[in-house]
Amino acid sequence: MNYPNKINKEYHKTINYANRGMDLEAIINEANEYYLEKDIALIYKKPTPIGVVKVNYDNNKQTIEKAYFATQSTLDYNGLYKGKYIEFDAKNTESRTSFPLSNVHAHQIKHIRNVIRHGGIVFLIIRINGLIYLLNGPDFISYIDENTRKSIPYEYIKQNGYELEYNYNKGLDYLKYVNVIGGFINEKN
Amino acid sequence: MNYPNKINKEYHKTINYANRGMDLEAIINEANEYYLEKDIALIYKKPTPIGVVKVNYDNNKQTIEKAYFATQSTLDYNGLYKGKYIEFDAKNTESRTSFPLSNVHAHQIKHIRNVIRHGGIVFLIIRINGLIYLLNGPDFISYIDENTRKSIPYEYIKQNGYELEYNYNKGLDYLKYVNVIGGFINEKN
Numbered sequence: 518m519n520y521p522n523k524i525n526k527e528y529h530k531t532i533n534y535a536n537r538g539m540d541l542e543a544i545i546n547e548a549n550e551y552y553l554e555k556d557i558a559l560i561y562k563k564p565t566p567i568g569v570v571k572v573n574y575d576n577n578k579q580t581i582e583k584a585y586f587a588t589q590s591t592l593d594y595n596g597l598y599k600g601k602y603i604e605f606d607a608k609n610t611e612s613r614t615s616f617p618l619s620n621v622h623a624h625q626i627k628h629i630r631n632v633i634r635h636g637g638i639v640f641l642i643i644r645i646n647g648l649i650y651l652l653n654g655p656d657f658i659s660y661i662d663e664n665t666r667k668s669i670p671y672e673y674i675k676q677n678g679y680e681l682e683y684n685y686n687k688g689l690d691y692l693k694y695v696n697v698i699g700g701f702i703n704e705k706n
Numbered sequence: 707m708n709y710p711n712k713i714n715k716e717y718h719k720t721i722n723y724a725n726r727g728m729d730l731e732a733i734i735n736e737a738n739e740y741y742l743e744k745d746i747a748l749i750y751k752k753p754t755p756i757g758v759v760k761v762n763y764d765n766n767k768q769t770i771e772k773a774y775f776a777t778q779s780t781l782d783y784n785g786l787y788k789g790k791y792i793e794f795d796a797k798n799t800e801s802r803t804s805f806p807l808s809n810v811h812a813h814q815i816k817h818i819r820n821v822i823r824h825g826g827i828v829f830l831i832i833r834i835n836g837l838i839y840l841l842n843g844p845d846f847i848s849y850i851d852e853n854t855r856k857s858i859p860y861e862y863i864k865q866n867g868y869e870l871e872y873n874y875n876k877g878l879d880y881l882k883y884v885n886v887i888g889g890f891i892n893e894k895n
Contacts, residue, residue, distance in 0.1 A: 556823075563752050563753060564753040564776075564778075567753070567756055579775055580774055581775070583769065583771065584769075585768065586768055586770070589753075590750075595784065596791075597821060597824045598824070599824075602785075602790065634745075636786070637748075637786045
């Protein structure tokens, strides 16, 4: 799959302080439920993997009595939109100046490269400075390949990402920019 | 997405009794690891969803102390192959004459319809009578829509499915028939 050339983008200067305390995962889950309900896209959060240590089988019922949370080797969300495979992860950072790459595990970076190579749409949704951006997988990988810094400067995200509007009533419509990075439409609508 | 017309198929008469005790999930996981290693496809089993009841946060370490296994509302495996979204589930049946539809939850059936409508490749891998078949999603749905029985006769699976060869050394190559149902090749190779 060929990604379209980056289109010109205008940036909103607003900083939505109200979003500070929001739960990014809950907002994305809500968007996915909306897409599902409206039959726009099928996108699900993968369950958190756990390592089960001890199971009790009493009364023909399995109860997990000891387990730990494990790390996803892929990204948290994937699904199907307009016949295309899409996958992404949601990342919060408290830093105001850059997105620390320690937020993305090495096996996840490898997986992002794999998805790009196999023709899927892959991206990160990054919350930084109270704003939410969609950063396309190839732009994320380009930064890593062309820089030695351990974090992506906020300026790079602003320049190369797409700011997603969010408000409590309308929710978050991240597919608006998946249409752009996926080549479904070739300019910002 | 249009699925290709059903091709003529010959059936192997062999019944591989050696496969009886095999773990279908382990076989599929092994196939997926092979595809990943050879960079053929990116297909993962989704983690089993759990409902966490109690977590212990002692020593800054989260340990799950009570949880239960929940049901996946989608299918267990999904991923990306040749630029296409693919999703499937693996089902065992002890019955020799039919595949009981109670093996597939109502929300999974709805999900299969959704994936078809959104242009994904979706199927079941069914082990019955010691043999393994790939049954394409549209053929599975057709049976449900055109019949009132609560199980799919073995004959229907033999006629409409694709028998997958399996042996311990070569493993299971289910993508061979995904090439057929996905329209990547238009006849049995």
